[in-house]
Amino acid sequence: MDKSKIVQQDAFPLVQFQMQMQNKTSTESNPKRRQPSVILLGIDSMSRMNFRRTMPRTAEFVSQRGWFEMEGYNKVADNTLRNLLPILLGQTVEQYPRKCGQNEVECIEKFPWIWKDYKRAGYTIALAEDMADSGVLFTNNKNGYFPGLVDHSLHALLLRMEQAMKTYVRFGYNYCIGRRLTISYVYDFCQQIISRYMEESHQPTFGYFWSSTFTHDYNFGAASLDAKFDQYLQQFKAHNLFEHAIVILYSDHGARFGELLNLSDSFLEERLPMLHIYLPPWFRHKYPKYSQALYLNRNRLSSNFDLHNTLRHILQLNATLPTDLAPLVRCPSSQSLLHTLPRERSCEDACITEHWCTCKEFIAQSMNGEMFYISKMVVYHINRWMLVHRYNEFCQRIQLSDMESAEKKMLFEENSTETMHGDIAIYRLRFRTFPGSATFQATVRLNRELKKLDNFYVPDISRLNAYHNDSLCINDVIGKKFCVCYPNTTLDPFMSNWKELKLTTLPS
Template sequence: MEPHFLSRYKYLLICVIPNIMILFGYYDNYIKDENGIILFKKVDGAESAYTDLTKYLVDTKNCRIPDIDPLNSDVWPYYKKQDYVHCRNLDLLTYVDRVDDYIFLKINYSVIDAYSAYPVSCCYSNVTRGKGSDADDTISFSECEFFEDSTEVTSDLIKVTCGTEYGEVYSNVHGIVRENEETKIKREADKDYSVLLIGIDTMSQLNLMRTMPKTYRFLEKNNWVNLRGYNKIDDNTFPNLMAILSGMNLSQVHTICNPEKNFLDSCDIIWNRFRQFDYVTSYAEDESQLNTFSYLMKGFNNTPTDFYFRPYFLAAETLTVVTQYLASYCTGPETSGERILGLIKDFCEVFVDKLKFGLFWMNTFSHNNINTASGMDDVFEDFLEDVMTSRASDNTIIVFFSDHGFRFGKIRYTYSGWLEERLPFIYIWVPKSFRNRYPESYNNLKLNSERLTTPYDLYMTLQDILYRSDNSYKIQPSLACPKCKSLFQRIDEDRSCDDAAISQHLCTCMGHFYIDPNSRIVKKATYFALDKLRSTVNSFFDGPRMCATYDLKHIISSGITETFYNKKHESVNYLLIVFETFPKAVFEATVSISYQNFIPLFTLQGIISRVDRYGNTSACVTDPILRKYCHCDGFYTKIKKTVDILFNN
């Protein structure tokens, strides 16, 4: 297999950008819009990943991040456009209508005959969040009340069921955003700004361009600011979102909040501060099993925001679920992702004149497969057009972003996969009135779009917005990154990953040259990383072990950085190594090499990444960190017994 960390001298061709002919031959593989305009074109299928080394996303003193083509030849084999998957063939049979302060559930009689030739009757149940220690994971339903044509509803969450004497023909769940006694006294927007965080899980900058080209072009054409050097700070969703919401790294979150043992209610999450300063707050996330704050954690005891939609998605998942790559793509007659988009529109419309803070997060069409988001491209283009033509765009700073790129599978063994896993997309919409009122702040944001940025900077930005709305708010430095600052302030030109609290393992500022995986230094560094991996697994157990001991199977690929000198004036290189073990697992580690009396000294940089899908092979443990590294001993024992039988026979 061709190693994926290739010498920069092998990059021979320029990047292919929309509507520009490449200089050399190419296959007829394009991504086009509905008018046949070429958005991206595949580079000639040579073995290496071509890029133009005169082009960088960030090109500053201590950081140079390559600007590579979204359809590099190393990633092209993994790209396949997918069509939109419909969850229903008919229009919805029920809908919610607003008349002043009243909410009505109505039957759409124009389509009722399409559902059944027999008489159809409908009833609805109020859905209530659970109580006690499992409040975040349970819901209850009231007795189903029959209604005809229309009925007023007072609950914020209802389930409706319609059927004939022969059985059910339709069911759905409606989440209702409405004014209540608490929100009526919230602050008016006036000249201050609301905040919307709209996230798509597992979506790199390159994969947004590749799978959602219409959405990408819309953002680029409509003055959304693209933070091209936005680098993740940890492995998966929880730490990267908590960096934005709390300014803490994973270690600090575990020390201060202890989410595996305690509810997160007492954790200092920034929506609490917005709520304290009379913003209307909201949080919604699809796919309840993958929920950022509940997966292998206790979640929340009390509702953390004014509008908390976890019960809504728990109720939606009681409907007929159609999975797509193991995710709940369809929940009843609607896609889970579009349910989120509907909630965003309702939240913005109902509270258009109020200050508001909302986090809306989507997993179901992006988390488990690198291509499935392509089916949602038209949906998101239409959604963004609706947002831009609504009043929300006049007084709301909108962050459209992701947490990281694709983390698992063979694409991660490629150069492109290595880079884009660390570079999630992020676009920021700044209203025209803000640009006019704070021109220097907006110019700083645009300048920062070509500098190294992190989730900690976004945390500082949220505080900046809150301070601008009320000068009594005291901005607090990020615990994890004291040097990080608001994106409306100028980030230092000489910023390094160390300055931004990004570990070398996740840092994209230093490229890698190819180095032979069979070389002596690579093998030594790999065994060093393997020992660290074993120690990490062992550290979780005081008593009997549940995880097998890993042995090295082979080194898949390796790369090395240019030599630099540390603060002690010692020469240092970084090795990035991808290796496979037995029992079967694939890991990626960064190991620094320094020398003392010509003897190499190794140091592990940051975390060891798990880059293959481990599924339920770690189901015997519950710790979220250990699950990435453990291969439950029972699986190992079965394999070992099989091998022994084969050899004994």
């Protein structure tokens, strides 16, 4: 073929129907129970505030009857992967072994992905992301999602398309592949799944569809996505998605760097991602207590672990009490959002650590010597963390440059750990370092008697300004936050692979 004569190229995902075997035990014990499909529509780096600011048409769509916005939904970790794993696994990155062995695919296949439970229950499984070579999940498997794990995946096709067709970069990622938006392949794929399995065959389906190309690196990129996303939701409605499925529109976190973090509400912007849950009419009619619980939970504190429990609960709709669901090992106090959450719920109950918790009041502190001393201790811990992980071979040692703000936590609980031990004070610090002009935010527990930080966890420190060009010499998402490469240093192949579990090294 003479490629010089090619005028344009295009590609289309085609979904072939596959009949699923129903779970014999569940169907024999309750043959008339209707199983709702579950569709997760994820948009990267989208807070509930910025969602309403940049996507008004979509926000109007999800304000219709049947939708519930979880206004108290609070993230539990820093970046995308660390917030998605509690949803998809009910566990955290730290719970996995550092080494997966020679065959990483076999290792990751063994993880308890939530769709494995749905697969055993007779659901069809479909997964898609719009960043084939640097997406959230499974980027080390360049041939696509793992064989036997899912029924339909867009990953392999999207990879081949990026290799065979021209791409156009905008917002930092492949905005277009060929003549179409990259996200259009994801949602066209989603629409085919809806048509083949829900509309035509009434086959229960679990679908995970994730989009990053518009929103990951640009806080206002979603404004360009709004009309298109609303159009797809209207098409999904025409194909009866909202008659068959529980639909979850969610994000991993808000903006982690950029202009929005210079606003007064930046602390909330980063920590409160959007979460909207839709219950179809038949489900609301058959399970009114679950619908009522979701309504009551709109303004109560919830977390990623609660969303994971909700996905588990959908497969066990006879679990009418919170105690009917087996507790999560990682977060035993988490609950399904279809069960009423306690009105006075704490961050500890939701397994949200101090740095990410939005519930407590802080008051401004003077920029005195003590605040600078604490900030210097934080910088010391950062440098020590980089040394322990051997990134000091490629990254320069950082030093405190200046402080922007310091706040102290107000302690109201009479029986809290902090009030019981008067030598503990909790501070939230925002400071700059050099070289590299990095801006960080850290929450610390200061032991006043010992003059040291108590249980300080370096990976939880927030990096508030962009750092991609500073840290090209290493490939670890946590290390990149603190890394300023030595001049003329390139990515070392050993350092890019020494954490053999690639789930810990994916971009955020």
